[in-house]
Amino acid sequence: MNTGEIITAIVVLAVVALIIGIILSIAEKAFKVEIDEKEVAVREELPGSNCGGCGYAGCDALAKAIASGEAPVSGCPVGGAPVAQKIAAIMGQELGELERMVAYVKCDGTSEKKEEDYNYFGIDSCVYAALLPGTSPYACKFGCIGLGSCARVCDQKAIRIINKKAVVDEDMCVACGKCIKICPHHLIEIIPASSQQRVQCSSLSRGKDVKNACAAGCIGCGLCAKNCPSEAIVFNNNIPKIDYSKCTHCGLCVEKCPVKIIKVYNQ
Numbered sequence: 001m002n003t004g005e006i007i008t009a010i011v012v013l014a015v016v017a018l019i020i021g022i023i024l025s026i027a028e029k030a031f032k033v034e035i036d037e038k039e040v041a042v043r044e045e046l047p048g049s050n051c052g053g054c055g056y057a058g059c060d061a062l063a064k065a066i067a068s069g070e071a072p073v074s075g076c077p078v079g080g081a082p083v084a085q086k087i088a089a090i091m092g093q094e095l096g097e098l099e100r101m102v103a104y105v106k107c108d109g110t111s112e113k114k115e116e117d118y119n120y121f122g123i124d125s126c127v128y129a130a131l132l133p134g135t136s137p138y139a140c141k142f143g144c145i146g147l148g149s150c151a152r153v154c155d156q157k158a159i160r161i162i163n164k165k166a167v168v169d170e171d172m173c174v175a176c177g178k179c180i181k182i183c184p185h186h187l188i189e190i191i192p193a194s195s196q197q198r199v200q201c202s203s204l205s206r207g208k209d210v211k212n213a214c215a216a217g218c219i220g221c222g223l224c225a226k227n228c229p230s231e232a233i234v235f236n237n238n239i240p241k242i243d244y245s246k247c248t249h250c251g252l253c254v255e256k257c258p259v260k261i262i263k264v265y266n267q
Contacts, residue, residue, distance in 0.1 A: 038090055039067035045086045046076055051155065053077045053176030066091065074098055077175040077190075100193040101175040103158070103168050107144040107187050108200035108216035108261065110163035115139035115213055125149050130184035139213035142203040144187055150179035194266060196249045197242060201261045204237045211259075218261045224253035 043063035050058035054075045056065055065071035066087060073091055074084035081098045088095035120129055120137035126149040135141050146164035151157075158172035159179060166179075170193055180188045187202050201218035203210050210217035220238035232246035233253060240253075240262070254262045 036064075036067050039063050041090045042066050042087050045079070045083055045090070047078050047083065049078050049155065049176070051078060051176040051178055052181075053174075053178060055177075077101065077177065080174065101190050102170040102173045102193045103175060103177075103179050103188050104191045104195075104198060105144060105150075105166045105168060105188050106199060106202045107165060108263075109138070109140060109143040109214045110165045110216070111146075112163065113215040114143060114164075127182065127184050135184070140203055140205075140210075140217065141213075142185055142187075142205070143201075143214060145185070149182045149184075150188065153178045153182050192244050195242070195244050195247070196264055196266050197247065197251065197253055197262055198265055199240050199242060199262055202239060204239065206238050216261060217259070219259055221258060223256045223258065224262060227252050227256045 040063075043060060046059040046063060048059050052058065054062045054071070054077060056062040056071070056075075059076075062071060062075055066073060066075055073088040073093055073095060074081075076083050076087075080100070084098060085095055116137060117134060117139045118137055120132075122128055122132070124147050126145040126147045129135075129137060129145050129147055136143070136145050138145070144165045146161055146166065148159075148161045148166070150166050151159040151161055155176070155178070156172045156174055158169045158174075160167050160169065166188075168179075168188075175190050177190065180186075180190070185202065191198070199218070200216065201210075201214075203214070203217050205213070205217070206220035210219055218239060220235075222235050222240075224240050225233040225235045229250065229252065230246050230248050232243045232248070233240045234243065235241075242253075251264065254260075254264055
């Protein structure tokens with residue numbers, strides 16, 4: 001190969017390299033993904049548990065939602081107030097005092113209070129037991145089955161099964177919501193940790209039918225709602241639900257409940 005051919009080859013390679021470089025540069029600009037620095041900063045503050053308790057697919061999705069303003073800076077239940085404070089600073093927001101939230105099991109049907117319907121010998125899971133005819137081995141078809149599905153999904157180990165009923169250790173609970181998703185009877189809800197009056201029943205039955213199934217059942221009389229001076233109790237499907245944004249903790253609902261299924265906490 002003579003000198004002229006070598007020079008020609010070099011020139012051709014240089015031109016090809018230049019063309020490829022131009023194409024890559026154009027492609028980079030055309031397909032460039034803008035990185036939101038706030039989203040990155042928020043994501044770094046999130047705990048990374050990806051529990052879904054915030055209502056989003058994981059910490060990445062929550063960080064994006066917070067950065068875009070779709071989710072509040074306090075959206076991470078696991079991180080709590082400390083993480084919320086850091087994220088608020090990133091977003092340039094003032095964060096007031098946050099109400100600590102906890103999971104609460106709306107059932108007081110312990111083994112000595114609820115009547116058995118049949119003996120269950122299947123898989124040790126509330127989810128599987130609820131698939132059988134009647135949805136529960138107990139006479140009350142709305143109460144806690146007590147096989148511990150909620151306890152097994154709790155990363156904080158905040159739920160124990162005591163006397164065949166799930167009980168939340170509120171000091172350990174971070175209100176991630178995993179227990180809510182797994183409970184087949186939808187007995188668990190997130191409420192303020194400071195709430196004093198709590199309904200301990202989820203049965204949709206009334207009167208005699210309730211009491212025949214469980215000694216701890218609500219008979220659906222409605223006296224709690226009728227006597228609440230702040231109209232904080234809504235009666236729906238025979239079960240009272242307390243609106244804690246209205247509740248003044250006067251305790252009148254506890255006093256008026258004839259079967260004492262509204263209990264007092266945090267006093």
